[in-house]
Amino acid sequence: MSEKRSACLIFNPVAGQSDPDQDLAKIRELLEPVIDLDIRMTTLEISASQLAHEAIARGAETIIASGGDGTLSAVAAAVVGSNIPLGIISRGTANAFANALEIPTTIESACGVILGGVTRIVDAAMCNGKEPMVLLAGIGFEAETIELADRESKNRWGMLAYILSGIKQLNNMESFDVQIETEDKIINVTAAAVTVANAAPPTSILAQGPAGIIVDDGLLDITVVAPENAAGAIALSYHLLQSALRGSASERDDIGYLRAKQVKITTDPPQKVVLDGELMGNTPLSIECVPGGLTIIVPLVEKIPETEKLSGLPNLTVELKSPEE
Incomplete structure (x- = not known):
């Protein structure tokens, strides 16, 4: 035996x-x-x-x-x-x-x-050189949502607590200026939330710009959300949830996304950061993908192709970096 x-x-x-x-x-x-x-x-x-x-x-x-x-x-x-x-x-x-x-x-x-x-080797990430990240980091709206979904309402309402908390946030959502620096470009834009995901469920709607988040591609998935007002935010949230459930990429002008090996995010004014569901301080934030950093026992799943879309976001400038930078 x-x-x-x-x-x-x-x-x-x-x-x-x-x-x-x-x-x-x-x-x-x-x-x-x-x-x-x-x-x-x-x-x-x-x-x-x-x-x-x-x-x-x-x-x-x-x-x-x-x-x-x-x-x-x-x-x-x-x-x-x-x-x-x-x-x-x-x-x-x-x-x-x-x-x-x-x-x-x-x-x-x-x-x-x-x-x-059945084991699957998936990526992890490292935040600010010391904090491991497995799922995602949220800046702005997502961080506020986590803070509002308190233990009592989570026990009473379950997953709905996060959605209800998110809807509460739409009434006092504020945009901020953000610089997103990756290994090959510097993006300046106005946004209400930025999410950097290694892996994310469909219910983390603010991470769902790309068509499916790939957990073993050596890349981080960055979603930029920039609604003009609360009504736009409600429409945007619904669209992202639908995109996530269908596994299709977002096509709205107020949603942008890209993939990168590493990213540094600076905001004005500073914004709260939530890392894997826990508040961890304020921006600036640096995140680097750790390819193959985690071995998980999983059912088998298949890959989805990668994409990028930034056009249509407000006050957008994109500056390509030379290889030696």
């Missing part, structure tokens, strides 16, 4: 709205016949990130994270660059992390993916 696989399971007991004891019992029932689980619980004192770093130090063969997006992102950030396969059992409110990587969100299906053991 072959030796059982082993994995460290990092479990957040306070994620989502289900019964954590029942969830853990179900995970053990499904996985333990095949995988020898080393179960570690997060507490107020012991973070998912700390548990992940300890598991890496112990030489864990596989790490499985179970909790909400905060837990999953923290564990993923810890394993960036380690080549240790990461399994995902999402039990949160928004499940953005699982949806972005097309991993099912029921415990049964997620455990089925882990038992299938």
